[in-house]
Amino acid sequence: MKTLLIAECREGRFLDTNYELFGFAEKLGAESAMVLVGRQDDLPAFSGKLYLADAAKYGEYNPDLHKKLILAAVEQEKPDYIVFGHTSYGWDLAPRVAAALKAPQLSEVVGVADGAFELPSCNMKMRRTVKPNGAPAVLTLQGGAFPVLKPGGTPQVQPLEAAGESGVNFLGYEPAVAKDVNLTKAEVIVSAGRGIGKPENVPTIAALAKALGGELGASRPVVDGGWVDHAHQVGTTGQTVNPKLYIACGISGAIQHLAGMKKSGFIVAINKDKDAPIGEVADVLVVADVMQFVPALTAKLAK
Amino acid sequence: MKILVCIKQVPDMESRFKPDSAGGWYSDTDLAFRMNEYDEYAVEQAVQLKEQLGGEPEVVVLSVGPDRVVEALKKALAMGCDRAVQVQDPAAHLKDPWQIASAIAGYAKGENFDLIFTGLQSQDRGSAQVGVTLAEILGFSSVTTIVGFEYADGTATVRRELEGGLKARVQLKTPALVTCQLGLNVPRYPTLPNIMKAKKKEILTLPMADLLHEEARSATVSFYPPPKRSGGIVLEGDVALQVDQLLDILRDKTTVLR
Numbered sequence: 276m277k278t279l280l281i282a283e284c285r286e287g288r289f290l291d292t293n294y295e296l297f298g299f300a301e302k303l304g305a306e307s308a309m310v311l312v313g314r315q316d317d318l319p320a321f322s323g324k325l326y327l328a329d330a331a332k333y334g335e336y337n338p339d340l341h342k343k344l345i346l347a348a349v350e351q352e353k354p355d356y357i358v359f360g361h362t363s364y365g366w367d368l369a370p371r372v373a374a375a376l377k378a379p380q381l382s383e384v385v386g387v388a389d390g391a392f393e394l395p396s397c398n399m400k401m402r403r404t405v406k407p408n409g410a411p412a413v414l415t416l417q418g419g420a421f422p423v424l425k426p427g428g429t430p431q432v433q434p435l436e437a438a439g440e441s442g443v444n445f446l447g448y449e450p451a452v453a454k455d456v457n458l459t460k461a462e463v464i465v466s467a468g469r470g471i472g473k474p475e476n477v478p479t480i481a482a483l484a485k486a487l488g489g490e491l492g493a494s495r496p497v498v499d500g501g502w503v504d505h506a507h508q509v510g511t512t513g514q515t516v517n518p519k520l521y522i523a524c525g526i527s528g529a530i531q532h533l534a535g536m537k538k539s540g541f542i543v544a545i546n547k548d549k550d551a552p553i554g555e556v557a558d559v560l561v562v563a564d565v566m567q568f569v570p571a572l573t574a575k576l577a578k
Numbered sequence: 579m580k581i582l583v584c585i586k587q588v589p590d591m592e593s594r595f596k597p598d599s600a601g602g603w604y605s606d607t608d609l610a611f612r613m614n615e616y617d618e619y620a621v622e623q624a625v626q627l628k629e630q631l632g633g634e635p636e637v638v639v640l641s642v643g644p645d646r647v648v649e650a651l652k653k654a655l656a657m658g659c660d661r662a663v664q665v666q667d668p669a670a671h672l673k674d675p676w677q678i679a680s681a682i683a684g685y686a687k688g689e690n691f692d693l694i695f696t697g698l699q700s701q702d703r704g705s706a707q708v709g710v711t712l713a714e715i716l717g718f719s720s721v722t723t724i725v726g727f728e729y730a731d732g733t734a735t736v737r738r739e740l741e742g743g744l745k746a747r748v749q750l751k752t753p754a755l756v757t758c759q760l761g762l763n764v765p766r767y768p769t770l771p772n773i774m775k776a777k778k779k780e781i782l783t784l785p786m787a788d789l790l791h792e793e794a795r796s797a798t799v800s801f802y803p804p805p806k807r808s809g810g811i812v813l814e815g816d817v818a819l820q821v822d823q824l825l826d827i828l829r830d831k832t833t834v835l836r
């Protein structure tokens with residue numbers, strides 16, 4: 276069995292998360308080759324075949340040309356599986372490759388099951404096992420679902436070229452807005468989610484954070500809604516944190532949020548939904564109305 | 579100018595999900611359905627663009643599914659879309675993303691749309707495939723995960739959200755498709771007058787069989803709750819008691835209260 280792993284390069288660097296692709300290939304018991312649109316001076320540590328295209332020439336986001344580069348590597352490699360991370364790069368590019376190959380695509384794989392794959396659904400409350408009809412199949416892997424594996428060694432580089440027009444023109448990156456709140460150094464973070472009900476309830480959550488000597492965090496929906504500034508956002512598109520204590524208030528636990536906080540030392544979740552996915556990572560799940568429980572906890576701490 | 583918005587109707591994600599009798603998807607019984615959250619941003623962006631261009635563009639909203647999806651279409655019409663298309667299929671949940679995209683393309687290819695808006699993904703299946711696949715079939719340029727959208731003279735300039743707070747500025751010419759991320763805009767609530775106005779708008783019903791001529795490329799084997807992680811403590815009951823129990827645990831297991 277053969278996998279073609281599609282690596283991702285960001286601002287000139289080979290991303291460490293690419294090594295999860297090797298973790299997946301090992302779980303599958305497959306041989307691997309890798310495709311990278313990246314830089315000659317930052318190559319992955321593995322001794323297999325690396326199809327390398329120059330990011331200076333093809334850009335870091337140029338889906339039309341990256342698709343062609345990957346198709347050229349597929350042509351040579353004839354893999355059983357073409358594997359991406361389920362990231363902004365992978366979910367953008369994978370369906371283009373699948374459409375060109377008339378291949379099945381399975382998104383956000385979290386497990387392997389005898390020729391089939393386990394995929395999350397319904398905000399991770401449920402799972403599906405799905406079998407691709409035929410090979411090659413295109414897969415995207417959920418971040419963190421497979422272990423980081425650094426095979427070590429030096430790759431055999433095979434240059435990759437493609438020609439053609441691109442309908443999508445990358446103008447440049449906008450840097451992340453400077454954070455005046457550094458959650459990464461906080462020992463305690465108390466985060467507000469949509470379950471707190473309304474923006475007027477944010478101070479109640481902030482009061483608990485203060486009582487514990489910690490910082491206020493937030494999930495994406497309350498940031499998008501303008502209830503809390505983006506500087507407080509925890510998750511893949513915010514900050515990744517690992518405080519000694521993380522208290523999630525009314526946060527259901529979307530994967531993007533869990534990825535940003537699951538390495539916390541001790542996790543408490545307060546949620547009225549006993550089946551909320553946040554329960555999967557919580558050391559303690561308090562099943563309660565967050566706006567009843569939090570003020571009661573803050574009051575007790577003040578005594 | 580002609581704009582298409584593709585929306586899906588999904589269950590409230592706070593529901594309890596049970597497998598249906600076939601064991602491949604959830605049972606509809608006892609579930610409350612609503613418009614997929616990502617798609618609300620897609621509808622809003624299309625309507626904002628129509629307003630920006632003085633009302634000239636026609637905005638068509640499309641959904642695939644059983645007759646209950648008409649409720650989601652009516653909401654989109656009340657938000658400002660001009661007319662609706664239901665691709666009628668009581669068995670839409672058995673189709674894979676390739677088939678759904680193919681069916682939508684079957685409708686869209688004769689309609690000469692300039693711009694298509696979809697959500698980044700659905701909340702229930704979450705494949706994030708249908709939008710991009712539709713663009714590939716139609717030969718449109720496409721960009722996913724947009725959190726900013728501007729349009730002028732046949733060119734869309736968008737902001738793509740990447741990991742870690744980084745964003746990319748990207749330009750693409752029509753015909754184009756974009757998939758919308760949460761936070762792109764602030765989706766409006768339909769007002770009562772607009773809900774009344776929407777009742778007069780056309781909802782066209784097209785049978786799935788007329789649009790879909792493709793086989794599935796993947797098959798669902800089973801649908802089940804994930805294995806529960808053991809070890810987590812669950813506190814239920816009286817709030818005052820829960821507070822005391824939690825404080826005891828925190829004193830025992832962490833150093834933050836010392």
